[in-house]
Amino acid sequence: MEVGIFGNAGSGKSTLFRALSGAGEGASQGKHAGVCAIKVPDGRVDRLAEIFRPKKVTHVSVAFHDIDAGEPDLLSAQALASLKNMEVLVPVLRGFSDDYHPAPPGGMDPVKEFREISSALVLSDYLVAQKRIERMTKEAKRDAEWTALHKAIEAFEKEVPLREVGLVGEEERAVSGFRFASRLPMLAVLNVGEDALRGEAYPELSKAAAKAKVPLIRLCAKVEEEIAQLSPAEQAEFLREMGTGRSARDLLVRGAFDAMQFISFLTVGEDEVRAWNIRRGSTAAAAAGRIHSDLEKGFIRAEVIPCDDFLRCGSMAKAKTEGKLRLEGREYIVKDGEIVHVRFNV
Numbered sequence: 001m002e003v004g005i006f007g008n009a010g011s012g013k014s015t016l017f018r019a020l021s022g023a024g025e026g027a028s029q030g031k032h033a034g035v036c037a038i039k040v041p042d043g044r045v046d047r048l049a050e051i052f053r054p055k056k057v058t059h060v061s062v063a064f065h066d067i068d069a070g071e072p073d074l075l076s077a078q079a080l081a082s083l084k085n086m087e088v089l090v091p092v093l094r095g096f097s098d099d100y101h102p103a104p105p106g107g108m109d110p111v112k113e114f115r116e117i118s119s120a121l122v123l124s125d126y127l128v129a130q131k132r133i134e135r136m137t138k139e140a141k142r143d144a145e146w147t148a149l150h151k152a153i154e155a156f157e158k159e160v161p162l163r164e165v166g167l168v169g170e171e172e173r174a175v176s177g178f179r180f181a182s183r184l185p186m187l188a189v190l191n192v193g194e195d196a197l198r199g200e201a202y203p204e205l206s207k208a209a210a211k212a213k214v215p216l217i218r219l220c221a222k223v224e225e226e227i228a229q230l231s232p233a234e235q236a237e238f239l240r241e242m243g244t245g246r247s248a249r250d251l252l253v254r255g256a257f258d259a260m261q262f263i264s265f266l267t268v269g270e271d272e273v274r275a276w277n278i279r280r281g282s283t284a285a286a287a288a289g290r291i292h293s294d295l296e297k298g299f300i301r302a303e304v305i306p307c308d309d310f311l312r313c314g315s316m317a318k319a320k321t322e323g324k325l326r327l328e329g330r331e332y333i334v335k336d337g338e339i340v341h342v343r344f345n346v
């Protein structure tokens with residue numbers, strides 16, 4: 001899953017990025033500067049690996065991208081192009097000031113930043129949609145794309161992002177190629193000062209985010225960066241003391257998963273124990289396709305068992321005799337934490 005961290009210059013994007021990619025457990029540097037892939041911690045995978053002792057253990061991975069604003073513009077064309085390749089957008093809003101980083105004249109205004117960022121995304125989509133509609137009008141085309149674009153433009157004119165328009169089926173497919181930025185789920189981060197971690201800083205921002213249906217995470221990037229340098233044991237201790245118990249990495253990974261409405265299912269065996277992400281509500285056939293297209297094409301049945309049930313039984317043989325292993329068809333809706341084994345035929 002690709003997550004884009006962006007926002008105004010000086011809001012703390014790179015500090016947050018370093019906190020996420022930091023020396024802590026589970027972090028690793030990606031191929032490109034400004035990208036880091038993080039394993040999604042999953043205790044179920046670890047416990048299954050202890051039982052199966054596979055050659056390979058694979059967690060779900062989330063890649064964070066530090067997308068530079070490209071000063072002086074809030075969102076340069078290049079930044080926008082990068083954002084469009086993401087699956088989740090994380091704007092970082094500035095809520096801290098100190099001696100080295102005094103508040104701008106008029107004071108800090110994360111609500112304004114949030115509104116400006118949301119508007120910039122909608123405006124950029126609006127221009128793309130307008131251009132396309134003009135061409136289509138000349139060609140007198142009136143298909144699903146035309147209808148979808150009209151709905152989109154109507155929303156954009158009211159500053160409503162595309163993700164709230166609820167295009168489905170043919171209309172959604174018709175406009176997916178434009179990679180509209182405002183279609184992407186958003187998860188906002190308010191970067192507050194060390195002293196403001198407790199208590200409700202900027203309650204107006206909570207309201208504005210709630211109104212826009214954008215989840216909001218409040219953290220202090222600088223403190224998180226320091227935490228990321230500690231050993232895992234020290235990190236746990238520190239987080240307990242801070243009273244949050246969860247690191248920025250946990251919060252953002254969880255938040256991105258929820259924003260995408262992802263769940264995880266698991267596959268097990270002597271070769272590999274692995275967690276896979278898939279959209280909530282996906283069928284067994286779609287889960288099979290996530291593993292390999294052959295598995296979806298040749299799908300016969302899926303053997304399914306909730307991971308907790310399996311761990312209680314301790315082996316597949318025992319799970320079978322206790323009747324915990326179910327056989328499900330193509331249309332079965334896979335649940336979070338289920339171990340799925342696909343029987344197929346090609």
Ligand SMILES: Nc1nc2c(ncn2[C@@H]2O[C@H](COP(=O)(O)OP(=O)(O)O)[C@@H](O)[C@H]2O)c(=O)[nH]1
Nearest residue numbers: 009010011012013014015096098192220221222
């Ligand atoms: N006091 C304080 N300073 C911060 C915090 N986050 C970032 N900074 C500082 O603000 C400056 C800009 O941060 P940076 O992450 O480079 O911003 P970017 O332009 O968004 O990438 C740096 O000097 C950081 O140390 C914070 O939570 N508290």
Ligand SMILES: [Mg+2]
Nearest residue numbers: 013014015068
């Ligand atoms: Mg930066």
